[in-house]
Amino acid sequence: MRRWFHRLGRPGLHTSYAEDSGIFANNVQRSIAFAAVVGFILLAFLLDEPDDRVWLLLLSTAFVYSIGSIGLNLVTGYAGQVSLGHAFFFGVGAYAAAALGGSADGEIIGLGLDMWIWIPGAGLIAALAGALVAPIALRLKGLYLALVTIGLVFLGEHIFRSWTELTGGQGKGREPAQMSLFGYRFDLDGNLAGIAVSKEQQVYLVTFVLMVVLTLLAKNLVRSRVGRAFAAVRDRDIAAEIMGVNLTRYKVVAFAISSFYAGVAGAIFYSITGFVEPNAFNLLLSVTFIAMVVIGGASSIAGSLMGAFFIALLPKFIELVLDWLPVDPTTVTQAITTNQIERILFGVLIMVFLILEPLGLYGIWIRVRNYWKAFPFSY
Amino acid sequence: MKTARTWRLALLFAVLALVAAACSNEEPTATTAAPATTATTVAPATTAAPATTAAPATTAAPGDGVATDVGVTEEPCPGGNPDRGCIYLGILTDESGPFQAASPALVGAKRAFWAGINAAGGIGGAYDVALPDDLKKDTQYNADVFVQSYNEIAGDVLAVAESLGTPQTVAALPDYNRDNTVASPASWWSGWAFDDVDFGLVLEYGASYCFEGMNALDWSMGALPAAGRDAPSTVGILFFPTDYGLDYGAGVKAAAEANGVEVAWEVPVVPIAAGGDPLQVESVGQVVSNPTDIVILVTGPSETGAIVGGAAAQGFTGIFIGAAPSWNVGLLASQAAPAFEAGIFFQSSFVGPWDYDSAGHERMRQTLTAAGVEPNDFFISGWVSQYPILAALTAAYDSGDLTRGGVADAARNLGTVDFEGMTTVADYAGEPNDVAPRESLIGAVDTTASTGITVVQDFFVGPTAQAHDFSVPCS
Numbered sequence: 048m049r050r051w052f053h054r055l056g057r058p059g060l061h062t063s064y065a066e067d068s069g070i071f072a073n074n075v076q077r078s079i080a081f082a083a084v085v086g087f088i089l090l091a092f093l094l095d096e097p098d099d100r101v102w103l104l105l106l107s108t109a110f111v112y113s114i115g116s117i118g119l120n121l122v123t124g125y126a127g128q129v130s131l132g133h134a135f136f137f138g139v140g141a142y143a144a145a146a147l148g149g150s151a152d153g154e155i156i157g158l159g160l161d162m163w164i165w166i167p168g169a170g171l172i173a174a175l176a177g178a179l180v181a182p183i184a185l186r187l188k189g190l191y192l193a194l195v196t197i198g199l200v201f202l203g204e205h206i207f208r209s210w211t212e213l214t215g216g217q218g219k220g221r222e223p224a225q226m227s228l229f230g231y232r233f234d235l236d237g238n239l240a241g242i243a244v245s246k247e248q249q250v251y252l253v254t255f256v257l258m259v260v261l262t263l264l265a266k267n268l269v270r271s272r273v274g275r276a277f278a279a280v281r282d283r284d285i286a287a288e289i290m291g292v293n294l295t296r297y298k299v300v301a302f303a304i305s306s307f308y309a310g311v312a313g314a315i316f317y318s319i320t321g322f323v324e325p326n327a328f329n330l331l332l333s334v335t336f337i338a339m340v341v342i343g344g345a346s347s348i349a350g351s352l353m354g355a356f357f358i359a360l361l362p363k364f365i366e367l368v369l370d371w372l373p374v375d376p377t378t379v380t381q382a383i384t385t386n387q388i389e390r391i392l393f394g395v396l397i398m399v400f401l402i403l404e405p406l407g408l409y410g411i412w413i414r415v416r417n418y419w420k421a422f423p424f425s426y
Numbered sequence: 427m428k429t430a431r432t433w434r435l436a437l438l439f440a441v442l443a444l445v446a447a448a449c450s451n452e453e454p455t456a457t458t459a460a461p462a463t464t465a466t467t468v469a470p471a472t473t474a475a476p477a478t479t480a481a482p483a484t485t486a487a488p489g490d491g492v493a494t495d496v497g498v499t500e501e502p503c504p505g506g507n508p509d510r511g512c513i514y515l516g517i518l519t520d521e522s523g524p525f526q527a528a529s530p531a532l533v534g535a536k537r538a539f540w541a542g543i544n545a546a547g548g549i550g551g552a553y554d555v556a557l558p559d560d561l562k563k564d565t566q567y568n569a570d571v572f573v574q575s576y577n578e579i580a581g582d583v584l585a586v587a588e589s590l591g592t593p594q595t596v597a598a599l600p601d602y603n604r605d606n607t608v609a610s611p612a613s614w615w616s617g618w619a620f621d622d623v624d625f626g627l628v629l630e631y632g633a634s635y636c637f638e639g640m641n642a643l644d645w646s647m648g649a650l651p652a653a654g655r656d657a658p659s660t661v662g663i664l665f666f667p668t669d670y671g672l673d674y675g676a677g678v679k680a681a682a683e684a685n686g687v688e689v690a691w692e693v694p695v696v697p698i699a700a701g702g703d704p705l706q707v708e709s710v711g712q713v714v715s716n717p718t719d720i721v722i723l724v725t726g727p728s729e730t731g732a733i734v735g736g737a738a739a740q741g742f743t744g745i746f747i748g749a750a751p752s753w754n755v756g757l758l759a760s761q762a763a764p765a766f767e768a769g770i771f772f773q774s775s776f777v778g779p780w781d782y783d784s785a786g787h788e789r790m791r792q793t794l795t796a797a798g799v800e801p802n803d804f805f806i807s808g809w810v811s812q813y814p815i816l817a818a819l820t821a822a823y824d825s826g827d828l829t830r831g832g833v834a835d836a837a838r839n840l841g842t843v844d845f846e847g848m849t850t851v852a853d854y855a856g857e858p859n860d861v862a863p864r865e866s867l868i869g870a871v872d873t874t875a876s877t878g879i880t881v882v883q884d885f886f887v888g889p890t891a892q893a894h895d896f897s898v899p900c901s
Binding site: 217236247317327 | 578
């Protein structure tokens with residue numbers, strides 16, 4: 048066990064430049080990542096019973112949350128620009144995708160374009176919105192920037208509710224973009240290489256592939272010149288500027304890339320459930336993304352994934368725990384539902400992680416790793 | 427050294443075995459197991475089952491010659507008749523969103539309804555119907571959670587006894603269609619009448635919001651002069667900007683145009699449960715500063731209380747007409763009670779209030795009173811919604827096909843369903859323009875009535891609704 052953990056390498060300790068700047072520090076990490084990718088793909092084919100659909104939906108949600116969470120982590124965790132406006136960019140992406148890829152034969156805006164257009168298209172439109180907002184970050188920092196970005200969410204909510212030609216209006220909503228690639232529909236039951244697959248299996252695979260690609264791109268970004276500039280801006284902006292880092296440029300880049308990720312996540316998220324409604328893009332959604340970053344671990348791509356999976360699977364986990372408990376608190380108190388327990392836990396977890404484990408789940412993983420690497424001398 | 431390696435290998439296998447066991451895809455036995463709280467607290471009805479159940483053909487052993495698949499077991503329902511099988515229905519309700527206050531009554535009424543059916547012989551004398559707690563999901567009035575919740579119970583239910591919310595149900599329609607799942611909506615959007623919208627799987631009942639709105643304004647054209655007031659020439663609309671408000675509002679506007687009444691203003695109202703102003707200062711200001719002869723309220727009871735009470739206190743002398751969900755008997759115990767007692771508020775509805783004289787109401791009152799339930803209008807909505815589901819299940823059973831597909835076929839070919847006089851007979855065959863129910867009634871505040879409302883105009887179709895070309899949904 049100790050030797051196995053040792054092979055994972057020690058976080059922060061790199062003995063060569065290649066190790067320091069590689070996406071994966073060594074071959075063991077690379078093999079684990081590859082095995083995980085293969086495992087997740089195989090899982091799609093193993094979960095083929097109707098009862099498994101809910102797991103496919105939950106995991107697809109986790110994949111999409113991961114994309115959004117990486118986006119927020121890039122701007123907040125890496126570049127240090129606190130943003131509570133992530134729900135707005137998520138919404139921009141959702142509606143940009145719906146307009147580009149939505150059905151063209153209704154009263155609501157829809158061009159009926161293919162996935163290879165609407166996924167990057169939604170990301171780019173959201174990135175443009177992010178770039179427009181970024182100049183605010185040049186004037187404001189910390190709490191003030193957070194407050195201004197909250198304003199974005201309210202502004203977005205109003206626009207989404209009012210622009211009925213695009214959004215269908217509050218309480219009515221609209222169909223999202225169709226998951227269609229060169230005429231093949233992923234959002235309907237179909238046939239992949241001769242194997243009959245449900246729409247949930249297909250959506251799972253599409254969201255998973257997107258997550259893997261965007262995760263690798265993000266990993267690549269943060270190890271590059273841009274990533275180092277982000278960290279410099281976060282740690283001390285004046286010092287960064289003195290070193291020659293162009294603050295304006297990198298803050299705009301950070302917001303634009305973060306919004307691109309949020310936009311892609313928003314675009315694909317509503318294709319999972321098949322419906323998008325303007326009320327969805329509220330402050331709670333922004334806080335949910337913040338929770339993913341805080342719980343998973345700020346300035347860590349792996350942490351973003353961990354946080355996203357944790358938040359996406361939390362309701363199911365609570366339900367399983369409640370089933371396992373000899374007494375069901377929801378029937379004993381008559382005043383608390385599973386959803387309310389989830390929200391209470393949500394708040395408590397954010398506080399607990401901020402106070403006790405600022406590095407999040409990623410920090411816990413590092414500690415577990417170090418414990419086993421030094422075993423039996425772990426002190 | 428060798429021993430250590432053997433131990434390591436043994437440990438590895440043990441861990442792998444545990445992981446495999448944990449990941450096992452075995453069907454949990456609990457899915458057909460007894461949910462604890464299935465309507466057992468409600469006394470079964472003592473009167474006969476509604477006409478649509480027909481007489482049970484036989485008391486055959488469950489499953490005799492009847493095909494079944496999902497959501498039907500040969501084992502009895504928890505606490506049910508041991509000689510019968512069990513049909514499980516799911517509930518997709520809202521326990522933590524804007525309709526959390528309505529949910530217990532809606533669900534409780536459904537459970538009481540089916541307890542009565544079970545006591546009267548169940549489906550064909552061979553199956554009881556259960557709505558257990560573990561197949562009831564809190565969808566938070568959120569479309570994503572709704573779709574996920576449906577998929578959680580999809581493998582265990584024959585049909586959905588409550589599908590709360592129009593956008594949420596629309597989101598789940600592709601899945602309902604794929605699974606052939608029949609659902610009972612807890613919303614009255616005019617779109618449910620169209621099979622190209624709901625695949626014929628959503629079994630609506632009663633007049634839609636749209637026709638209710640048309641009838642409300644049409645009624646006022648004659649009723650107000652009869653009560654010594656001028657015929658209305660202006661109307662204002664305060665509405666929730668949702669399917670509810672938009673559909674009802676579309677009906678009111680159509681009737682206003684037909685009657686030459688000016689729609690002076692339409693103002694959306696943010697529900698108090700969604701962070702709206704508890705005093706509704708803006709809405710009250712709108713009513714008082716731009717007075718109209720009639721104000722239409724397409725809101726919830728809390729908003730109705732704040733608006734009617736506030737406007738009356740500031741001297742507004744016009745009439746309020748509220749949509750069915752805008753009233754709750756609790757308003758008579760609120761600070762706004764004097765305004766309501768002054769007779770300036772009327773309620774339109776697709777179903778008779780608690781004290782309404784019909785065989786269905788009588789049966790509902792007996793069942794729910796025996797169970798110690800306080801009269802509440804949401805119970806009526808919950809109760810009446812189950813007649814079409816009962817009819818579809820009975821028809822499917824009679825045809826020998828109680829599979830999902832069989833029930834969906836039965837629902838699509840349902841013909842007429844009688845609600846024992848609680849609301850107008852529904853006809854599911856034919857074009858919506860020919861068969862959609864258009865009748866609604868009008869009630870006035872009556873402090874002596876069980877739910878504070880007594881009927882002043884029995885079921886009727888106003889001229890606007892009568893002439894309306896219902897070839898597309900109103901909103």
